[in-house]
Amino acid sequence: MAAEKVALITAGGSGMGAAAAKKLAQDGYRVAILSSSGKGEALANELGGVGVTGSNQSTEDLQRLVDLAMQRWGRIDALVNSAGHGPRAPILDITDEDWHKGMEVYFLNAVRPARLVVPIMEKQGGGAIVNISTAWAFEPVDTFPTSAVFRAGLASFTKIFTDRYGAKNIRMNNVLPGWIDSLPQTDARRETVPMARYGKAEEIAATVAFLLSDGAGYITGQNIRVDGGLSRSV
Numbered sequence: 001m002a003a004e005k006v007a008l009i010t011a012g013g014s015g016m017g018a019a020a021a022k023k024l025a026q027d028g029y030r031v032a033i034l035s036s037s038g039k040g041e042a043l044a045n046e047l048g049g050v051g052v053t054g055s056n057q058s059t060e061d062l063q064r065l066v067d068l069a070m071q072r073w074g075r076i077d078a079l080v081n082s083a084g085h086g087p088r089a090p091i092l093d094i095t096d097e098d099w100h101k102g103m104e105v106y107f108l109n110a111v112r113p114a115r116l117v118v119p120i121m122e123k124q125g126g127g128a129i130v131n132i133s134t135a136w137a138f139e140p141v142d143t144f145p146t147s148a149v150f151r152a153g154l155a156s157f158t159k160i161f162t163d164r165y166g167a168k169n170i171r172m173n174n175v176l177p178g179w180i181d182s183l184p185q186t187d188a189r190r191e192t193v194p195m196a197r198y199g200k201a202e203e204i205a206a207t208v209a210f211l212l213s214d215g216a217g218y219i220t221g222q223n224i225r226v227d228g229g230l231s232r233s234v
Helices: 015-026 039-046 059-073 096-106 108-124 145-168 201-212
Strands: 005-010 029-035 050-053 078-081 127-132 170-177 223-226
Touching (some): 005 015, 005 059, 005 108, 015 029, 015 039, 015 127, 015 201, 039 050, 050 059, 078 108, 078 201, 096 108, 096 145, 108 127, 108 145, 108 170, 127 201, 145 170, 170 201, 201 223
Parallel strands (some): 005 029, 005 078, 078 127
């Protein structure tokens, strides 16, 4: 990497978020990581970055992450929005409260940090955002109802965002993972995948890193499936 770049990763304490942080650090990015468990802050320290223990549902915690990165490095080039797990239940058993919680976990988790970093990216002349979504955003199943509903909304948000900010050289794309090894593994799930295996968190991280790179400079507003062919089979 010719010049030092800075990446923010939310929900980056474990799983795909942590894998993305490690890959970006390996690629030369300075990393700032947010997680609610404290693991993200510890990982950031290991990687020579900065971390905040807090929630991506809190604008104040997200602002602390942005402020730390700006104080330390003076710029933000990339944002990776990961997420935790939202409510699950039979579709009509999901309460209003849990639908609202699903929106917080799977949709506003990307909207809030974008509001904070996009003005910075505008001043810099560009930047890139990747949201870790789900393979079931367009082929929903009842296993992950709130995830599927709100990440379908995230896909629409991403397209509208692209219309508004594409000319400003600020890109946004979604990565749609299928069954990944950060989830519990079962034979029944594996058998639904044409490649007959779970994906690796590192494979998602590599896709995220590519979409943030200059090599993906003409890719925006897209939903990139990384699911071993799962969506091909439904």
